[in-house]
Amino acid sequence: MSQLTFGHIDPSDLSLFTDRYELTMMEGYYESGHTQRATFSVYFRRLPADRGYALASGLEQVIAAVEAIEFDADAIAFLADQGFGDDFLSFLESFEFTGEIRALPEGTPVFPNEPLLEVTAPLPEAQLLETLVLNQVGYQTLVATKAARMADVVRRHGDGQDLVDFGSRRAHGADAGLKAARAAYVGGFDGTSNVLAGERFGLPTYGTMAHSWVQSFESERASFEAFADVCGDDAVYLIDTYDTVDGAERAVAVTDDRDVRLGGVRLDSGDLVELSKAVHEIVGDADIVVSSGVDEYFLRDFFDDDGVASAFGPGTALTTSKDAPDSGVVYKLTAVERDETFEPSMKLSPGKVTYPGRKELYRVERDGSYAHDVLGRHDESLAGEPQLETIYEDGSLVYDPPSLSSIRDRTQREVERLPERCRRVREPEPYEVRISDGLETLRRETERDIREREG
Amino acid sequence: MSQLTFGHIDPSDLSLFTDRYELTMMEGYYESGHTQRATFSVYFRRLPADRGYALASGLEQVIAAVEAIEFDADAIAFLADQGFGDDFLSFLESFEFTGEIRALPEGTPVFPNEPLLEVTAPLPEAQLLETLVLNQVGYQTLVATKAARMADVVRRHGDGQDLVDFGSRRAHGADAGLKAARAAYVGGFDGTSNVLAGERFGLPTYGTMAHSWVQSFESERASFEAFADVCGDDAVYLIDTYDTVDGAERAVAVTDDRDVRLGGVRLDSGDLVELSKAVHEIVGDADIVVSSGVDEYFLRDFFDDDGVASAFGPGTALTTSKDAPDSGVVYKLTAVERDETFEPSMKLSPGKVTYPGRKELYRVERDGSYAHDVLGRHDESLAGEPQLETIYEDGSLVYDPPSLSSIRDRTQREVERLPERCRRVREPEPYEVRISDGLETLRRETERDIREREG
Numbered sequence: 016m017s018q019l020t021f022g023h024i025d026p027s028d029l030s031l032f033t034d035r036y037e038l039t040m041m042e043g044y045y046e047s048g049h050t051q052r053a054t055f056s057v058y059f060r061r062l063p064a065d066r067g068y069a070l071a072s073g074l075e076q077v078i079a080a081v082e083a084i085e086f087d088a089d090a091i092a093f094l095a096d097q098g099f100g101d102d103f104l105s106f107l108e109s110f111e112f113t114g115e116i117r118a119l120p121e122g123t124p125v126f127p128n129e130p131l132l133e134v135t136a137p138l139p140e141a142q143l144l145e146t147l148v149l150n151q152v153g154y155q156t157l158v159a160t161k162a163a164r165m166a167d168v169v170r171r172h173g174d175g176q177d178l179v180d181f182g183s184r185r186a187h188g189a190d191a192g193l194k195a196a197r198a199a200y201v202g203g204f205d206g207t208s209n210v211l212a213g214e215r216f217g218l219p220t221y222g223t224m225a226h227s228w229v230q231s232f233e234s235e236r237a238s239f240e241a242f243a244d245v246c247g248d249d250a251v252y253l254i255d256t257y258d259t260v261d262g263a264e265r266a267v268a269v270t271d272d273r274d275v276r277l278g279g280v281r282l283d284s285g286d287l288v289e290l291s292k293a294v295h296e297i298v299g300d301a302d303i304v305v306s307s308g309v310d311e312y313f314l315r316d317f318f319d320d321d322g323v324a325s326a327f328g329p330g331t332a333l334t335t336s337k338d339a340p341d342s343g344v345v346y347k348l349t350a351v352e353r354d355e356t357f358e359p360s361m362k363l364s365p366g367k368v369t370y371p372g373r374k375e376l377y378r379v380e381r382d383g384s385y386a387h388d389v390l391g392r393h394d395e396s397l398a399g400e401p402q403l404e405t406i407y408e409d410g411s412l413v414y415d416p417p418s419l420s421s422i423r424d425r426t427q428r429e430v431e432r433l434p435e436r437c438r439r440v441r442e443p444e445p446y447e448v449r450i451s452d453g454l455e456t457l458r459r460e461t462e463r464d465i466r467e468r469e470g
Numbered sequence: 471m472s473q474l475t476f477g478h479i480d481p482s483d484l485s486l487f488t489d490r491y492e493l494t495m496m497e498g499y500y501e502s503g504h505t506q507r508a509t510f511s512v513y514f515r516r517l518p519a520d521r522g523y524a525l526a527s528g529l530e531q532v533i534a535a536v537e538a539i540e541f542d543a544d545a546i547a548f549l550a551d552q553g554f555g556d557d558f559l560s561f562l563e564s565f566e567f568t569g570e571i572r573a574l575p576e577g578t579p580v581f582p583n584e585p586l587l588e589v590t591a592p593l594p595e596a597q598l599l600e601t602l603v604l605n606q607v608g609y610q611t612l613v614a615t616k617a618a619r620m621a622d623v624v625r626r627h628g629d630g631q632d633l634v635d636f637g638s639r640r641a642h643g644a645d646a647g648l649k650a651a652r653a654a655y656v657g658g659f660d661g662t663s664n665v666l667a668g669e670r671f672g673l674p675t676y677g678t679m680a681h682s683w684v685q686s687f688e689s690e691r692a693s694f695e696a697f698a699d700v701c702g703d704d705a706v707y708l709i710d711t712y713d714t715v716d717g718a719e720r721a722v723a724v725t726d727d728r729d730v731r732l733g734g735v736r737l738d739s740g741d742l743v744e745l746s747k748a749v750h751e752i753v754g755d756a757d758i759v760v761s762s763g764v765d766e767y768f769l770r771d772f773f774d775d776d777g778v779a780s781a782f783g784p785g786t787a788l789t790t791s792k793d794a795p796d797s798g799v800v801y802k803l804t805a806v807e808r809d810e811t812f813e814p815s816m817k818l819s820p821g822k823v824t825y826p827g828r829k830e831l832y833r834v835e836r837d838g839s840y841a842h843d844v845l846g847r848h849d850e851s852l853a854g855e856p857q858l859e860t861i862y863e864d865g866s867l868v869y870d871p872p873s874l875s876s877i878r879d880r881t882q883r884e885v886e887r888l889p890e891r892c893r894r895v896r897e898p899e900p901y902e903v904r905i906s907d908g909l910e911t912l913r914r915e916t917e918r919d920i921r922e923r924e925g
Contacts, residue, residue, distance in 0.1 A: 019871065021534035022648045022670045026478055031666035032644055034636070035677030038665060043683065043700040053686055079476035093669045138686055145680075146664075149639035150647055157642075181489070184604035185796060187612075187789075188645030189487055192605055193477045195642075209601075210493060211486035214548045215477045222490030225600075227803035228498065230815040231508055231593055234923055245498040257818045257924040284819055331796045334642075340795035341640060341786045348682035360685040363712045364739055416474065468689055469712040 024190070026083035030110070031090055033146045038094070041139040042103040050137045052114065054350040054357065054373045057132040057148060059125070063157070063339030067443025068124040068433060070163045070426060071131050072198045073155030075121065075416045078406065080147055081112050112140050113410035117403040119376070120417070121159075121201055122425035124433055126448045128369075129376050129390055130403065131156070131344065138351075145346040153342035154191060155198040161336050162202025163430055164311040164440055165329060170427075171438075172318040177326035179221045180207040181306055182334030195334040201422050203430075208328070216419060221328075223251040223281050223304065235262060239269040249278035251304060259290045263297040277301045279325065288322040295323040302326060310337070311440040349373065359461045370454055371461045376402040385432045391451035479645070481538035485565070486545055488601045493549070496594040497558040505592045507569070509805040509812065509828045512587040512603060514580070518612070518794030522898025523579040523888060525618045525881060526586050527653045528610030530576065530871045532603055533861065536567050539598075567595055568865035572858040574831070575872070576614075576656055577880035579888055581903045583824075584831050584845060585858065586611065586799065593806075600801040608797035609646060610653040614881070616791050617657025619766040619895055620784060622885055626893075627773040632781035634676045635662040636761055637789030650789040656877050658885075663783070671874060676783075678706040678736055678759065690717060694724040704733035706759060714745050718752040732756045734780065743777040750778040757781060765792070766895040804828065814916045825909055826916045831857040840887045846906035 024032065044050055062069055086094070086107040095104055114136020125131055131152060134141045162178070169176050180199040183192035196212030206219035213220035224242060232238035239252055254262025263280055270277040279302025282290050287305050294303060302325040305317070310332035317324070331337055349371050350357040359371035370390065377389040377399030391397045406414040417425070436444040450458075479487065499505055517524055541549075541562040550559055569591020580586055586607060589596045617633070624631050635654040638647035651667030661674035668675035679697060687693035690712055697705055709717025718735055725732040734757025737745050742760050749758060760772070761783035769782065786792055804826050805812040814826035825845065832844040832854030846852045861869040872880075891899040905913075 019530060019534040019537060020670055021481055021484070021531050021538060022645070022652065022667075023481055024478055024644050024648065024666070025480070026476055028666055029476070029644075031669055032638070032647065033665055034638060034663040035665050035668075035675045036663065036679055037677070039677050039701075040679055040683050043679075043697060044686075046700050047696045049686065049696060053682070055682070075474060076476050079474040082474060083476060090669075094665075097665075097668070097675065138682075142680075142682060146639050146647075147644070150641060150644060153640060154642045154646075183487070183489060184601050184801075185608060185798075186605060187609045187642035187795070188649050189479050189484075189602070189605060190477070190643030190645035191609075192487065192601075193479065193643075197477065208489040208491065210488055210490050210549075210552075211479070211483055212477075213490075213552070214486055214545075215475055220490045220552065222492070222494050224491055224495055224498075225597075226817045227508070227510070227593075227597060228495045230803045230817065231499075231504065231806050233808075241502045241504060242498060245501045246494075257920060261924065331798075335795040337796055340642070340790040341792055343640075343786075346639075348685045351686050353688075362681045362685065465712060469716065 027085060027087050029080050029147060030084045030086050031093070033143055037142050037145055038099065040142050042099055044138045044142070045103050045106055050139060051352040052135055053138050053141055053348055053352065054133055054135040055141050055145070055346050056130045056349045056374065057152060057344055057346050058130050059127050059342070059344055060367065061127050061343065063342065065338065065441060065443065066160060067437030067439060068126065068160070068446060069156055070159040070202055071119040071123045071125050071156060072121050072159035072201045073152040074118050074406070076151040076155070076194070077132065077148055078412060078416060080151070081144070081407070082412065084110070084112065086110055111410065112136065112407065114140055114407060115405070115409070116407040118406050119402055120404055120425065122422040122429060123402060124429050126388060126446050128448060129388065130374055133373065133403065135373065149344055149346050151194070153344040155194050156344065157336040157339065157342045158195045158198035158333060159202040161311070161333055162199040162204050163426055165314055166203025167430055167438055168311050168314045168318070168440060172315065176324055177205040178203070179326060179328050180204055180209065180333060181328035182330035183209040185331040186334035191334060197419070199333060200419055201426060203423060203426055218419070224253050226253060226256045229253060229256040236265055236269060239265055240273065243269055243273040243275050248276040251279040251281055251302060253281045253283065254294070255282055255284045259285055260293055260297070263294040267297060279304055281306055283307045288317055288320045291323045292321070304328060306330065308332070315440050359457055361461055361465070363462065363465060370450065370458050372454070372457050374454070378402055380432070383432065384434060387447035387449055389449045389451055390454060392453045392457060395451055395453045397451055482540060482542050484535050484602060485539045485541050486548070488598055492597050492600055493554065495597050497554055499593045499597070500558050500561055505594060506807040507590055508593050508596055508803055508807065509588055509590040510596050510600070510801050511585045511804045511829065512607060512799055512801050513585050514582050514797070514799055515822065516582050516798065518797065520793065520896060520898065521615060522892030522894060523581060523615070523901060524611055525614040525657060526574040526578045526580050526611060527576050527614035527656045528607040528649070529573050529861070531606040531610070531649070532587065533867060533871060535602055535606070536599070536862070537867065539565070539567065541565055566865065567591065567862065569595055569862060570860070570864070571862040573861050574857055575859055575880065577877040577884060578857060579884050581843060581901050583903060584843065585829055588828065588858065590828065604799055604801050606649070608799040610649050611799065612791040612794065612797045613650045613653035613788060614657040616766070616788055617654040617659050618881055618885055620769055621658025622893055623766050623769040623773070623895060627770065631779055632660040633658070634781060634783050635659055635664065635788055636783035637785035638664040640786040641789035646789060652874070654788060655874055656881060658878060658881055673874070679708050681708060681711045684708060684711040691720055691724060694720055695728065698724055698728040698730050703731040706734040706736055706757060708736045708738060709749070710737055710739045714740055715748055715752070718749040722752060734759055736761055738762045743772055743775045746778045747776070759783060761785065763787070770895050814912055816916055816920070818917065818920060825905065825913050827909065827912050829909070833857055835887070838887065839889060842902035842904055844904045844906055845909060847908045847912060850906055850908045852906055
């Protein structure tokens with residue numbers, strides 16, 4: 016029998032969740048004594064299509080990973096087998112993060128070129144984190160953004176309906192299922208169908224019945240009777256297995272017969288606006304849960320067309336960020352220490368503007384709304400509220416991660432302060448991010464220096 | 471300090487990686503004594519856009535999960551807290567899979583309505599597996615399909631170039647990073663940049679250097695010198711940090727100076743066709759690795775335009791299946807046992823045709839190529855080669871999962887037997903899947919019975 020591998024990831028495995036070139040470079044930095052500090056910045060070059068903002072998420076997982084990272088005996092043995100040298104492996108055996116991390120708190124809207132995260136650490140340490148940081152922050156930020164857009168549509172056009180993540184099955188692997196549930200909550204969702212996400216992150220879990228329940232009985236009526244007998248009051252019946260309107264009438268009849276209270280019905284196919292109205296006439300005050308093809312565009316149209324629902328279960332569109340599955344976040348070296356000062360650094364990319372150096376981000380408020388941001392140098396003092404928080408200092412965690420529910424509150428508060436034009440779900444207009452004079456000058460000088468040096 | 475949670479998943483946690491409604495239904499089945507066997511089928515309703523076939527992948531993870539599933543004390547305590555009843559929890563404590571699983575071996579092309587997997591087990595057991603099976607098989611099948619299309623383009627239009635997964639950073643979470651590396655190999659890739667995937671699945675790992683290596687030194691030249699000193703012969707230099715053609719000349723000059731052999735250069739931005747030709751003139755026989763925006767469409771055009779490369783590093787497009795991030799695979803009840811026979815079952819969906827009952831899939835070959843498939847009833851005997859293998863029988867694993875390299879060989883053999891028209895990367899034509907007379911009759915009769923019963 017072959018060795019069976021699910022491919023699970025323990026915290027002690029996170030050190031190897033990295034691209035091989037990170038380790039190749041780490042060995043090179045180590046062997047050539049090139050271990051001075053450098054700053055890496057995590058940012059979007061541009062927002063995914065149709066997004067007027069992105070919502071920072073995933074910082075807690077970065078911290079948990081930094082706390083967990085170690086190269087244990089198994090990892091060292093594997094790397095030896097892969098050809099890494101003994102001296103470097105000894106260095107890895109005592110690896111620990113000694114640097115600084117600054118970051119936007121989760122639930123903060125973020126725009127192109129703004130640092131989600133800045134890591135300043137000896138080159139080998141900062142280099143190691145690239146792959147995992149992008150993997151965790153990029154994905155959660157995508158999902159939190161998608162969720163925040165849906166929650167915002169419900170707040171502005173709906174009637175306080177619940178939003179529950181139903182998308183674990185279509186998420187890309189098990190970690191995505193868990194992290195999507197978390198990020199959806201960060202974005203303003205009320206819970207998830209994923210039981211393990213409930214256990215891991217303390218999220219409310221929800222669930223009703225599937226078509227298989229109905230099909231497994233001799234008739235829809237028999238299946239509803241059995242469900243009423245088992246669940247009693249307030250159960251939610253899936254009514255579209257054979258005919259949605261008949262199903263609604265049957266749910267009412269069976270719960271009447273059995274003398275239990277009808278909690279609600281779920282619609283999972285067909286013309287959901289029209290069916291929701293027809294079903295509402297039948298079920299009265301009972302909940303209507305809508306769960307097929309739900310995303311922010313669907314919700315906008317559903318409310319415009321006067322659909323009736325008390326909860327929505329977005330799935331695939333949420334957990335795959337289907338219209339924008341690629342966050343495009345990057346982790347780029349922006350400064351490197353030489354002779355005890357940080358020298359700005361950048362890649363030259365035709366057609367792309369990149370900003371070198373360590374940074375601060377200021378958000379400027381006017382009349383209770385955000386007017387614009389200013390991206391500046393780390394050592395400038397500018398108007399507006401600085402946004403980056405210090406997470407690690409000299410390798411010590413100095414940040415107390417907030418609870419998920421306070422992050423969720425922050426999201427709502429922050430999104431509601433954004434200008435209406437960038438909260439639109441279709442064709443939002445860009446939020447203004449100004450570049451400080453100091454940073455613009457630094458960019459020009461850095462580019463000029465590179466052209467002189469490399470030309 | 472708050473509790474920090476990365477959200478890792480141990481094998482013993484897989485039992486909770488399920489939608490809450492699965493557990494609700496399980497409790498209902500258990501409490502109402504409704505625990506007869508049923509068959510669930512995993513299949514695509516339609517293939518993702520531009521796909522002429524999908525490639526089955528992820529079966530090993532299903533098996534590993536079934537072997538690992540248990541409800542340990544922590545899981546039971548959590549479920550008690552969530553309101554599940556004591557009797558049901560006692561049942562879960564001794565949960566084990568006692569059913570049958572049949573499946574297409576990994577590396578088998580699959581088409582709409584064909585079972586990737588059929589689970590026949592007591593209702594509570596089969597119900598539990600839905601979420602995890604879809605999550606694992608759906609994602610790996612997407613990535614293996616994408617990889618197989620790229621590998622097929624390289625075989626047919628290229629020159630035996632290597633394909634290496636560079637996409638962990640953009641994958642949706644850590645599990646996706648690992649499973650994408652595995653599925654890419656199943657599809658025909660040569661390896662991955664992900665070190666942990668190398669360790670877990672025995673995959674070859676590859677990596678060179680990033681822009682940060684170049685930027686961290688005082689000049690590109692100094693960075694290449696340090697790399698040559700550390701790596702010696704056959705290293706690969708990233709040459710597009712400042713100017714790609716200058717970088718190529720510098721890589722040649724530095725390796726000449728240092729008297730080491732130039733392994734190759736990597737291009738990561740710009741007009742990759744034109745740059746690859748220009749760089750080829752400079753670096754001669756050294757490798758050219760191309761790694762920005764690579765997917766099957768890019769490769770097709772790159773070869774048409776006579777680009778020059780020895781290896782490609784697809785990233786985002788591969789690991790997010792960017793043009794088709796949603797597999798759309800479903801897990802549907804197709805039969806349920808009553809009075810010791812399996813009765814066909816289906817949902818009625820306007821506009822969707824679904825096939826009830828347990829099935830067999832026959833693939834018909836003509837002149838060394840696949841001519842068409844026939845989807846039939848499990849108990850029919852039809853022409854062609856039956857495709858489903860028995861994986862579990864009475865709860866026992868009776869299948870010896872093949873090695874990844876033999877799965878990879880199977881992929882190539884099977885894809886090459888498909889008609890040219892469904893191997894095209896753009897606008898492929900559908901492969902013919904015939905429905906047997908027996909199955910078509912069963913579908914009509916089942917639908918008629920449902921309409922009579924429910925109408």
